[in-house]
């Protein structure tokens with residue numbers, strides 16, 4: 504095991520293991536905790552990895568405790584890795600407004616260019632490079648990677664796949680923020696992290712990136728039509744319009760009566776795991 508990795512907890516789960524680790528991230532300049540679910544197949548061979556990016560206010564724990572993904576992941580032989588959602592620590596700047604939609608727990612999976620954020624808020628670099636390098640050097644996994652996430656993490660997953668052709672074999676999202684350029688959550692976060700000049704924001708915007716995608720991984724998106732953030736923040740129609748204009752293979756499923764919660768995610772996680780497993784084999 505890498506010298507810098509400290510085990511936080513270990514639980515047997517569906518014949519595999521759920522483990523939490525702490526390490527010092529050089530990218531983020533702080534200590535970070537992540538969770539990994541290792542399926543039983545990882546005891547005898549190497550398995551592919553699905554990265555899950557969580558939403559606002561989450562840590563590595565929300566998905567692992569609430570999504571109910573371990574049973575099928577154990578059958579399919581997929582490792583799941585959940586990073587935290589922002590850099591952490593008293594020395595890491597937080598939201599000046601002390602609200603929950605920016606700062607700690609809300610790193611938006613971009614690489615900040617503005618002070619005081621630029622030293623620590625580099626979540627894109629962390630989840631696409633430092634963390635996979637650590638995972639692949641430490642655990643019995645292959646370099647076949649999938650990526651998925653929820654809300655802010657759905658935006659993060661799509662952006663990670665679109666900005667890094669060849670790095671992921673599969674991508675999906677639950678209730679993603681389709682366009683941070685076009686919603687209050689995104690405008691606040693990108694305004695801080697990337698600055699007032701909006702010209703660079705489109706490099707971190709799913710709806711914009713889809714239009715110039717060079718690699719067209721099939722994108723599965725589930726969205727509840729009773730989601731309280733649907734109209735004001737998530738705006739999936741912007742994703743649909745961009746995909747149609749670009750000929751991008753998007754399957755967007757509006758799920759009647761479902762809200763933004765992990766009850767919704769747990770209801771459709773199996774479809775997403777199968778979507779990833781088919782590409783990761």
Ligand SMILES: N[C@@H](CCC(=O)N[C@@H](CS)C(=O)NCC(=O)O)C(=O)O
Pocket residue numbers: 557558559560561565569603653654655763764765
């Ligand atoms: N804290 C916010 C809600 C934030 C929220 O809904 N976060 C989502 C992601 S955007 C989540 O996954 N929350 C954690 C959970 O449900 O376990 C509120 O009070 O309205």
